[in-house]
Amino acid sequence: MTDTSAQPIEKRGYAHPEKLVSTEWVAQHLQDPTVKLLESNEDVLLYDMGHIPGARKIDWVNDLNDPVTRDYLDRDHFQELIRRLGINDGDTIVFYGDKNNWWATYALWVFELFGVPNLRIMDGGRALWEAEGRPMTEEVPAIEPGGIQVGERDDAAIRAFREDVLAHVERSGRLVDVRSPQEFSGERMHMPDYPNEGALRGGHIPGARNVPWARAVDPDTHLFRPADELRAIYEKEQGLDGGEDVITYCRIGERSSHTWFALRYLLGYESVRNYDGSWTEWGNLVRAPIER
Numbered sequence: 274m275t276d277t278s279a280q281p282i283e284k285r286g287y288a289h290p291e292k293l294v295s296t297e298w299v300a301q302h303l304q305d306p307t308v309k310l311l312e313s314n315e316d317v318l319l320y321d322m323g324h325i326p327g328a329r330k331i332d333w334v335n336d337l338n339d340p341v342t343r344d345y346l347d348r349d350h351f352q353e354l355i356r357r358l359g360i361n362d363g364d365t366i367v368f369y370g371d372k373n374n375w376w377a378t379y380a381l382w383v384f385e386l387f388g389v390p391n392l393r394i395m396d397g398g399r400a401l402w403e404a405e406g407r408p409m410t411e412e413v414p415a416i417e418p419g420g421i422q423v424g425e426r427d428d429a430a431i432r433a434f435r436e437d438v439l440a441h442v443e444r445s446g447r448l449v450d451v452r453s454p455q456e457f458s459g460e461r462m463h464m465p466d467y468p469n470e471g472a473l474r475g476g477h478i479p480g481a482r483n484v485p486w487a488r489a490v491d492p493d494t495h496l497f498r499p500a501d502e503l504r505a506i507y508e509k510e511q512g513l514d515g516g517e518d519v520i521t522y523c524r525i526g527e528r529s530s531h532t533w534f535a536l537r538y539l540l541g542y543e544s545v546r547n548y549d550g551s552w553t554e555w556g557n558l559v560r561a562p563i564e565r
Contacts, residue, residue, distance in 0.1 A: 279494050282396060286500035288541025292534075293396045293497065294367055296405060303327055309364050313380040314371040314399070323409035325369070325402060329358045329416065331380045333527070345426065351387055352423045359416040369395035369402070373490045375531050382530040382547060385431060387423045394534065400495045431533070433520045433546040435554055435561075438478065442562065447519045448481035449511070451532045452552070456524070457483040459565040472556030476565040478522065482511045486528040489535040503540055515542040522548035522555075 282293045302308040303326055310328035312320050320330040331337070336354055337345055346354065360366060366389065368377035374394055381392050395402070403409065428434075433441070441448065455461035459475025477483070488506055491498055498506075507513045519542060521529035526549025536542040555561055 287539045289538040292393060292538040294393045296397055296402050299395050307364050309360050309366050311368050312370055313376040315376050316371055319371055323411055326408055326410045327414050333376055337383050345383055348425045355421055356419045360419040360421045362421050365391045367393045367395050369398045371399050373495050374398040375528055378534040379527040379530040386426050396497055397495045431546050433548040435550055438548050441520055442479055447513055447517050448478055449521045449532055450477045450481040450483050451486035451523045451529045453485055454483060471553040474556045476563040478555055479562045479564045484511060486531045519545040520548050522551040524552050526551045
């Protein structure tokens with residue numbers, strides 16, 4: 274593939290280019306009170322070591338999840354969270370983070386469960402911002418509580434549960450397993466240095482295609498690949514069709530939210546859901562079908 278990911282976002286052929294903003298756009302809006310930057314990382318200590326000036330931290334473990342039930346926050350607790358982050362109705366919310374925005378897209382996906390509008394990803398994430406030598410700070414911003422109103426959480430459109438996946442498998446629906454080939458094959462479960470991470474069995478859901486999540490990003494620029502390169506990966510190689518129902522999954526749904534974002538907003542797939550139970554749940558289900 275040719276390196277065309279460095280083209281301006283609007284030139285890359287995306288179905289919804291408005292869902293991405295550039296590092297330059299963010300730099301120009303650092304003083305804009307209606308733009309709220311949220312940093313979400315796999316390494317939850319990174320924010321304290323330095324972040325974009327004015328950015329607020331999302332701790333994906335403690336902020337987004339119910340403290341007892343294996344689920345996300347309910348509406349009241351989620352609204353309390355984002356008001357604490359200073360978010361108001363009409364604000365533009367820009368997510369970014371480490372690992373090529375892996376966790377940033379996960380946070381965005383959770384926000385979308387509540388119908389929060391005006392959500393964006395800073396293309397390139399922390400890695401590009403730092404590579405460009407842009408300002409970082411350890412100063413935590415003083416935040417005036419916001420007044421945003423959110424609706425009840427609606428899982429149906431973009432979230433798949435195990436019952437949905439079982440039905441999807443029975444009708445030979447399209448599944449994308451975004452884990453590594455070793456995880457997909459089950460081989461990694463037998464490696465001595467591999468923690469099983471809660472799954473008793475290795476392998477993949479029957480019929481799934483393996484497209485590691487990071488293939489959607491140019492490893493040199495950290496930017497999402499242009500639409501034609503994404504289509505070559507997902508459609509020409511794997512036979513996906515934007516007119517079909519697609520379910521993405523990984524280990525706990527975080528990497529697969531990155532692929533969900535690429536399919537839904539960059540390629541314009543209208544019916545794509547993320548199975549956040551993913552292999553941690555499926556690999557423990559009694560009598561769940563497994564392929565290796």
